[in-house]
Amino acid sequence: MSPNIQPTSHQTVGDDEIDLAQLGSTLWFYKWRIGFFTALCTCIGVIYALTSTPIYQADAMLEITGTKNQVLGELSDLIGGTQTTPTDTEIELIKSRLILGKSVNDLGLDLVIKPVEHRWDKLLSQSDVQPELTIGEFHVDVLSLNKPFKLIALGEREYKIITPDEQTYTGIVGKHLQLGNQNTRIIVNKMVAPFGQEFTITRFTQLAAIERVRKNLSVAAKGKNVPILGLSMTGTDPIAIQNTLNRIIANYTEHNRNKDVQTATSGLKFINEELPVLEDKLRDAENQLNVYRSRSGSLDVPSEARGTLESLNKIEMQMVDLRTEKSALSEVYTNEHPAFKALEEKMKVLEQAKLRLNTSISKMPQTQQEIIRLTRDVEINQAIYVQLLNKRQELSILSASSQGNVRLIDSAMTAEKPIKPKKAIIVALASILGLFVSAGYYLLKSLLKKGISSEEEISALGLDVLSTIPLSEVQYKRDTMFRKIRKNKNARANSLLVIQDPTDPSIEALRALRTNLHFRSMGQDNKVVLISGATPEVGKSFVSANLAVLMAQAGRKVLLIDGDMRKGYLHTLLGQPEKVAGFADVLQLNKLPKQFNEFIQKTAIDGLEFMGIGSNTPKNPSELLLNNHLSQFLDWANHHYDHVILDTPPVLVVTDAAVMAQYAGTALLISRFGQTDVRELDHCISRFAVNNVNIDGVILNGVERTAKNYYGYYDKYAKYGAKS
Structure with missing residues (x-):
């Protein structure tokens, strides 16, 4: 027997350092398995890239001009304190239900028809004909909104529909088909599809349809303090997204233009109503002034009271402007809008200034007070009358020719190549993932194996x-099979390997x-x-x-x-x-x-x-x-x-x-x-x-x-x- 061996616990402490050479050997040993897994992941990436639905993008560009016109610029001062329309406001307006809802209604975007495509069908199909389905009429009850109906082609003109509650109906192209109750019916105008082709048909509520459009719509300024907006829309149908984006732009620019015309029309209406009244007031004021001058022998306002009179005239002119603006804003905003509150604050300030001037005049001699009052009435009414005439002319021109403050730079166009999927990147990432996962697995397995x-x-x-x-692979396979037969993980084969395979x-x-x-x-x-x-x-x-x-x-x-x-x-x-x-x-x-x-x-x-x-x-x-x-x-x-x-x-x-x-x-x-x-x-x-x-x-x-x-x-x- 060999010499007595003493315990050597001190020798068993493992080396915690990582042997890079050993890791390299591990990778080299498993190179074929790593290569196979990498190739498998690459093939999966290729299949995914080839069968993924392409996503296209349409782009457009708008310019937001700083000033609409002098008259409306004055009205804008009340709202934003500046003549430049903030791009953030316009972005939110474009994405609002007001604009998107009208676009959904114009293009019928609440009805979505999609052919069902399977990845393997797309990979193996040799037909260039795309499935096509045109719906002439599709009405559903409230409970079926936002739920897909499945349509399956049974022939050139025959189809069947499976409702969300799994009811099946058969129909003919060009004929009405009642689906259960009277509120649910459909008519298919055209169907180009092979036998068994499936489509999903969904009628969305307007709110759901708007959210679908908003999800694919992107609006952003081209830069800080740059009054240019970039609009883009993504989707699987390049023509549909281009038409949708152009419709959104058209509805937005129309709303912008109509808002200016509506504001101008309201202001013009107010001026036309005020001019006859003001003309009568001016005539009465002139008559009263002439009568007083003849009776008192006073011909003009004393020089010391002229400054006070001019200040009163300016205040009256400003108050007339504010009333005109208030009338115009009433057609666009409610009384709770910040613009109205700002206007009312200005009116209060002018009223207080007017009161102070009138108090100052009341301290003058009676003759001077009367001549100042009468002269003030004539001058103010005359100035207001002239000012309203000028504004009526401006608003008349604006009402007839307003183009808003939005200018279309680039209409929507869809890029020829899809933006997704990035096939080369997908394949590269799949290969890299397969390489790193497989290599990491075997390296980790080697490091953890103690x-x-x-x-x-x-x-x-x-x-x-x-x-x-x-x-022994033979013994290993035999034991594995024996365990499965006995359903016992500890069971072993009941034969000797030396006899079975010497x-x-x-x-x-x-x-x-x-x-x-x-x-x-x-x-x-x-x-x-x-x-x-x-x-x-x-x-x-x-x-x-x-x-x-x-x-x-x-x-x-x-x-x-x-x-x-x-x-x-x-x-x-x-x-x-x-x-x-x-x-x-x-x-x-x-x-x-x-x-x-x-x-x-x-x-x-x-x-x-x-x-x-x-x-x-x-x-x-x-x-x-x-x-x-x-x-x-x-x-x-x-x-x-x-x-x-x-x-x-x-x-x-x-x-x-x-x-x-x-x-x-x-x-x-x-x-x-x-x-x-x-x-x-x-x-x-x-x-x-x-x-x-x-x-x-x-x-x-x-x-x-x-x-x-x-x-x-x-x-x-x-x-x-x-x-x-």
Whole structure:
């Protein structure tokens, strides 16, 4: 046996640094899988790009001029304090229900007809004819608004309709079709579609239709303080979005122009009503002034009162302007509008100024007061009369020729190429996504895999690696199928790989192990080979059974003992009965016999005999190992067999293996590739050391082809087995 190996926990601390070279090897090893997944994602991206519905965009441009005209500019002062119309206001006006609602009604956008297109149909279809459906009339009840009706072509002129409540009706092109109640009916004027072509027909409420248009409409200023608006609309029909955008622009410019005309007309109406009244007032004022002058002999206003009179005249003129503006605004805004409130505030200020001037005049002599009053009436009425005449002329011209403050720069036009999908970008992103996801997956898998993956990791503990056994694909598939049949994830195949496939690479590796053990055991009196593992499911029973068969096939007399009295299943692999006298029965005997043949079973393999777990296994088998029956029995086996293979429970689960190992000539540990951790092996060393037992070697089982062993020992047996 090898020198005593002490626990080497300090050696098991993993290197936390990332090995870039190893990551590169991992990528290179999985290059074909990464390439396949990348190509798959690229194909998906190509299919998506080719079958996605193209989205087009129509663009237009408007200029918002700063001043409409002098008269309306004065009215604008009341509303915004500036003669320039804010672009933000115009943007909101364009997107308002007032403008969009009229556009929806003008173009019938509340009725939406869509052919149903499937991605594969678009990809495989060779027809250039686009499905077409024209509806002459479509009325639905309130409950069916905003819900799609499905129309399916049954022939050149026949179709069927499926309502939202799954009712089916058949109709003929050109004829009315009643759909349930009297409020729901349709007439199809034209249908160009192959048999089975589906359409969806939806009648939206006006509000829903407006929201659909608004969702696809974009309005924005071309820059800060730049009075130019850019309008764009997106959609799947290039002609429809162009017509819709042009209609929105037409309705907006018409509204803008009509608002000016309406304002001018209201102001003109007010002036025409005021002029006759004002003309009478002017005539009366002149007569009164002439009569007073003749009676009093006063011909003119004193120079000291002239300034006061001129101030009164200006105030009266401003008040007339405000009344004119108020009349014009009343046709556009309500009394609660900020414009009205601002106008009323100005009127109050002028009234207060007028009151102060009148108070000043009242302090003058009676003669001066009277001449000032009469002169003021004449001058004010005369000035107002002239001013109203001028404004009437201006408003008359405006009413007849107003073009508003909006100028169309570019009418709506749709670009020839769709803006979406960006096919090249989609394909590129799909390829990049496939590359990074697949590469990232394998890199992460490599980084997270903490199990042993090389002989060097075991050697670092001071242990010898006696053999590396590649994963048998045949055994793996057989176990997988067996689990599915038994519906038990722990079930394993009930046959030996060495019998079913003697040229399997894993069997070739076991042959090499057999040779190794043969030479190691030469000269040893103790022929017992104990095989265990750190944890369950590492393949110790697989190694024990197949190794025993290989030794027997080499002409040796072999005894295989199932020492796992809890979960042993070697009897299943060898086709032996379970509940027969065996290992547990021997350990429970009061007195050991000279021969143990009654506890040993013959097998179908020449030279191989088997001792099962026994017919009477206790709940705590470890207690059976405390007497000397085990040593006496193994001593007997040493003298009657060339090799004794003892399969034991996992070391870290129960203490059985560490106790049995005291009576073995060779103690082997099975470590599972990618599963057994280095720390687990270190703990096994500690367990065995407590019982003064040496671990003579480790078998690395289930080795898979990975980046770490790509050019290593995996292919050694695989290539050999392929040639056999």
